[in-house]
Amino acid sequence: MSVGVAILGSTGSIGCSTLQVLARQRERFRVVALTAYSNADLLERQAAEWRPAYVGLVNGGKRGSGPGARGSGAGCLIEAATHPDVRVVVNGIVGAAGLEATLAALRAGKRVALANKETLVMAGELVTRAAREGGGEIVPVDSEHSAVLQCVAGRGPAELARLILTASGGPFRTWPRERIAAATVAEALRHPTWKMGKKITVDSATLVNKALEVIEAHFLFGLGYEAVEVVVHPQSVVHAFVEFVDGSVLAQVGFPTMELPILYALTHPDRVPDAGTRRFDPVAAGSLTFEAVDAELYPAYRLGRTAATAGGTAPTVFNAANEIAVALFLEGAIPFGRIASTIARVLDATGPTGADTLDAVLAADAAARRLAREAACS
Secondary structure, eight states, X not given: OOEEEEEETTTSHHHHHHHHHHHTOTTTEEEEEEEESSOHHHHHHHHHXXXXXXXXXXXXXXXXXXXXXXXXXXXXXXXXXXXXXXXXXEEOOXXXXXXXXXXXXXXXXXXXXXXXXXXXXXXXXXXXXHHHHHTOEEEEOSHHHHXXXXXXXXXXXXXXXXXXXXXXOOTTTTSOHHHHHTOOHHHHTOOSSOOOOHHHHHHHHHTHHHHHHHHHHHHHHOOOGGGEEEEEOTTOOEEEXXXXXXXXXEEEEOXXXXXXXXXXXXXXXXXXXXXXXXXXXXXXXXXXXXEEOOTTTOHHHHHHHHHHHHOTTHHHHHHHHHHHHHHHHHHTSSOTTHHHHHHHHHHHHOOOOOOOSHHHHHHHHHHHHHHHXXXXXX
C-alpha cells in the first residue's frame, strides 16, 4: 500500500521539489494533503494534478472548487499534518510558522520530514519531547543533516565524536566587508551553487543558515555545540563529515540538489531506485576546497552560536530577530549590513528564559519580533 504524504508549503521551493520526487515514486507514495501560504493559483494546479484529500490555504480563504476538503488560516497546517491518512509530513514552511504543525504531527505519531529548521531552533526541547511522547519521528531534509544521518545510519550516539557541516560561503565569500554591508537584494539572492527560496538564500549569504543548522544538529544528533563545527566549502559537493570516536571520518557527497535528501527523508532507512537526479562524477566535481569560517565576515553566524550556547529562549530570539531583519532587507527597508546589527541589538536587550513550554517560546518569539522592528528601523 502506498504511503500517504502531506506537504506543508507545497508551492515553495521544498514543496515543489518534493512533488517532483513524488512524481517519480507514484507507486510508493500518494499525496493526501497540500497546503500553501498564499499562492492560490499554483496550489490549485497542484491539487488538480494530485487530487489530495485535503487542500489548505493559510492566507486567502477557502478558495478553489477542485477535489478534496478545503481549509484556511493557520489551522489548516495542523489539519493537514494530522490527517488520518498521512504517515509522512514534509514540512517545507519557512520560518517560525511551521512550529505548531510539527508538534501536532509528532504528537500524532507521524514522521516529519523536516526542512523547517526554525522548528528545532525555536523549540528543540519541545519538539524532541513531542516525538518521544507521541511516537513520531523527525527525519531531516536539510542536505547537511541528511548527510549526517546517512553517515551514522546503524550507529549509536556514543560512537559519534564530531560533526562538520559544510557551507558554500554564499555570494559574498570573497568580497571586502565594506562592500558586503551595502549589498543589494539582487546580489544577496545570487547564490553560487543552490537554488532556494529568498529567505534561506539571504540566510546563506549571512551564514545565519549555518548557525541555525548547528542548533538543529545539536537536537537531532545529541552532540554538544562544541562538537558541531562548520567549514566553508564553495563547491557544495561534500555536505557533511562525521567523525567517530575511533578517529574514522565518513563524508556524504553529491552534486547540489534537494531532491536526494527529500527522497531519503521519505524512505529512510531504506533506499529506493530513482532515475531523476544527476549521478555523481568525481571528475566533473573537480577540485574541492575547504576554508575556516571568517567570523568577521559573517558576524550573524557568530551571534547564532553565542545564542545556541546561552540556551533557553536565546535561539528563539535569534531566529525571530533574523526573520524580521531579513524580511525588512528583502523589502528594501534596511541595508544588508543591518541584519547582523539588528540581531545583536535584540539579543543584547533580551535575557534568555526557559523554553520548556510552547507559551514561553511563543512569547519570546513575539517579543523579539517587536524589538527587531524597532531596532532595525531606529
